[in-house]
Amino acid sequence: MKWDQSFSIGCDVVDSQHKELVCLVDQLESSLESGLAPHQLGEALKFVVNYTRHHFAAEEAFMETIGFDELENHKKLHGNLIKEVTDILLRLKHGENLSPEDLVKFLVDWVLKHVQEEDQKIGVFTRNRKHVAEQAECRLKAETSRRKLTLARMEKLKDLFKQKLIEIEDFKEQKVRIFTNMLKELGLNQLRAGFDDLHYFLSQNVICHNELRAVVVAFLQKSDLQKGLSEIIEIENKLLYLRSFHEFEMITDSQFDDCKAKILDAL
Structure with missing residues (x-):
């Protein structure tokens, strides 16, 4: 998976964070064939935890500033993703093995369903209110x-x-x-x-x-x-x-x- 402009929502800060996620997915996909090392899986999980804490806060702050009309629904989607990440961590904590394939599938779905679909609604709204969005950015x-x-x-x-x-x-x-x-x-x-x-x-x-x-x-x-x-x-x-x-x-x-x-x- 490679970053291209179809992922962009028109906010440099949020786009930069999305690029980090796409880059991680690309690296994990490339490593699957040769086998993911344990430290790669650990670093990926650490990234996901930090990402859900900081990226969602930044994205929601941007949406609030530009007056995005689907903010509350988008917050619920973020809440669901946080729950999924939490469930993964709890499974690991209780000794359940998480296959690299499962983690990559989770991240790919995240990018395709959330970044490319739901977040693009923010992009459309941003382009329609360019001046307000620029100030918010x-x-x-x-x-x-x-x-x-x-x-x-x-x-x-x-x-x-x-x-x-x-x-x-x-x-x-x-x-x-x-x-x-x-x-x-x-x-x-x-x-x-x-x-x-x-x-x-x-x-x-x-x-x-x-x-x-x-x-x-x-x-x-x-x-x-x-x-x-x-x-x-x-x-x-x-x-x-x-x-x-x-x-x-x-x-x-x-x-x-x-x-x-x-x-x-x-x-």
């Missing part, structure tokens, strides 16, 4: 790049801890600092994007609820509320910023009400 590229950078920093930190070069207290402190710096680098005018990133990492079990809270509190403690409100342009980000101070009990109810009234008066 730019945001998705920035988001993907930003999250990869943060994950790379986390992997480096984990590596230092595994090598016993830092203590657990250092690890926890630096972990909060990594995500706090992520918010700082984005800036107040992209606060919504930063909070979306935090909740994405929460959904992927990269951080827990307590760590998310610690990150937001650490970020807000280094901010001046009034100065921040004057710097933020969009009213949505102003209200999000203000609500964060209130949610984490860093301002009183009366301060919150006064600031909110001033923001709404500017409408």
Whole structure:
């Protein structure tokens, strides 16, 4: 199986991820005749697990941004694929042998039925709404790049801890600092994007609820509320910023009400 333009949906980030899947299928198909080595099968399964976690999130974010009208149905299809992958892993965990042929068939069906059929509906929708899709793709590229950078920093930190070069207290402190710096680098005018990133990492079990809270509190403690409100342009980000101070009990109810009234008066 080779990649060609018939697989493209018109979003570079999603297309690039689809290319990785097609490339894997091609490599496995080519290796079947000579026999797949155990490590190839293991790497393929590792790829599939990571793929279902990160690719589906990226694809769904793109669909949501462009207003794709079959988003909910597509999410259900993703859910079914995740269930199939989970079932394969459970079978292996319980000692059942998985033949290379079965894995390749699963991946081929995935590409032919999902990428070439269902995902092409996204492509048609994208071409019909080119301007909106281009803006969505730019945001998705920035988001993907930003999250990869943060994950790379986390992997480096984990590596230092595994090598016993830092203590657990250092690890926890630096972990909060990594995500706090992520918010700082984005800036107040992209606060919504930063909070979306935090909740994405929460959904992927990269951080827990307590760590998310610690990150937001650490970020807000280094901010001046009034100065921040004057710097933020969009009213949505102003209200999000203000609500964060209130949610984490860093301002009183009366301060919150006064600031909110001033923001709404500017409408």
